[in-house]
Amino acid sequence: MKQFEALTRKKDNQAARYLIVDDSVFARKSLAKMVESFGGQVAGEAGDGCTAITEYSRTNPDIVLMDITMPQMEGIEAVERIVQGHPDARIVMVSSVGYQDNILAALQKGARHFVQKPVKPDALYEIIRYVLNDEGVASPVHAGGEKDR
Amino acid sequence: MRMDLIQPFIGSLDAVLAEMMKTAPRIVDLTMEEEGYRRKGLAASVNFKGEIQGRVILDMDPQAAAQVASYLAGDEVDSSQPIVREAVCELANMVIGNAVTQLNDRGFQFKVFPPAVLTEKQCAAAGQDSEATILCFETPSGNVYLDISMHYHRRRSRERSTVAV
Numbered sequence: 001m002k003q004f005e006a007l008t009r010k011k012d013n014q015a016a017r018y019l020i021v022d023d024s025v026f027a028r029k030s031l032a033k034m035v036e037s038f039g040g041q042v043a044g045e046a047g048d049g050c051t052a053i054t055e056y057s058r059t060n061p062d063i064v065l066m067d068i069t070m071p072q073m074e075g076i077e078a079v080e081r082i083v084q085g086h087p088d089a090r091i092v093m094v095s096s097v098g099y100q101d102n103i104l105a106a107l108q109k110g111a112r113h114f115v116q117k118p119v120k121p122d123a124l125y126e127i128i129r130y131v132l133n134d135e136g137v138a139s140p141v142h143a144g145g146e147k148d149r
Numbered sequence: 150m151r152m153d154l155i156q157p158f159i160g161s162l163d164a165v166l167a168e169m170m171k172t173a174p175r176i177v178d179l180t181m182e183e184e185g186y187r188r189k190g191l192a193a194s195v196n197f198k199g200e201i202q203g204r205v206i207l208d209m210d211p212q213a214a215a216q217v218a219s220y221l222a223g224d225e226v227d228s229s230q231p232i233v234r235e236a237v238c239e240l241a242n243m244v245i246g247n248a249v250t251q252l253n254d255r256g257f258q259f260k261v262f263p264p265a266v267l268t269e270k271q272c273a274a275a276g277q278d279s280e281a282t283i284l285c286f287e288t289p290s291g292n293v294y295l296d297i298s299m300h301y302h303r304r305r306s307r308e309r310s311t312v313a314v
Contacts (some may be wrong), residue, residue, distance in 0.1 A: 001223055003247070023263055024235065024238060024242065025232070025235050026218070026221050026232065026235045026236050026238075026239040026240045027221075027239055027242075028224065029222060030221050030222070030223070031222075033223050038180070039313075069242070069261055069262070069263050070263060071263055095241050095246065096243040096244075096246025097250055097261055098245055098246070098247075098250045099244040099249070099250045099253035099254055100253075100254065102182070102251070107238055115244075116241070116250070117243045117247075118165060118168060118169070118243050119244065
């Protein structure tokens, strides 16, 4: 996999720590490889929204990559609960279902960005760079890496 | 079967396979079925309900599934490894999610459920009044089948049109 210039935390220039939330083992593995190619560390993984909330509190990550459609608790509800307890949480939604209602709901609950599967590493890299720099909420980037207009 | 509802699934599978297999798949067969679906390889199904209700099954020859698994894993994956089934689920999730996104952006409201590995050889029909279209895509690593069974609630569409007027 292509190696990217390392994305680091602004506060101490250390490697960013990630929590990866997806019910698919494959998706988690694939995202973990991308995160490593961005110079990041995987702090934790979760396969559903409930576990994501617990793992967030345990690992206190810099970035969460969150799927939407999951068993037990879906990603949007998990975002709401995490942001209630941690208003500064940086959560990027990563889902194959990218319609406007879903994206809006996630952003309204506190997600910072959205990327549609299949994820292209270059697109995800740019989004994470953006979110790590606290540049606010941007328009969603779809699978092709093109922003909505 | 309304082709305008099927087309997003075809386009989505075409695009995702082209990305992962680095070659454009070719549709070599299309059949309509009223009976259930008979699994041919490694398969996953995704259900959705709402204005359009139904089920999509993605079924792959083991070699084709292994190629997709290798792409997703970033390592060579053998077709006998259990993780290949997981790859088929993830591919189904992407294909159906992308198609549903297109349909939703055209005004159709429905909810998608997580994919499930299909273990039975013979699957029951998706439901009464469901029409199933089975498409066979040819790739260099083997065939990929897409079974699309859906029921379109016309009444809700008419209600929506009335409201819009």
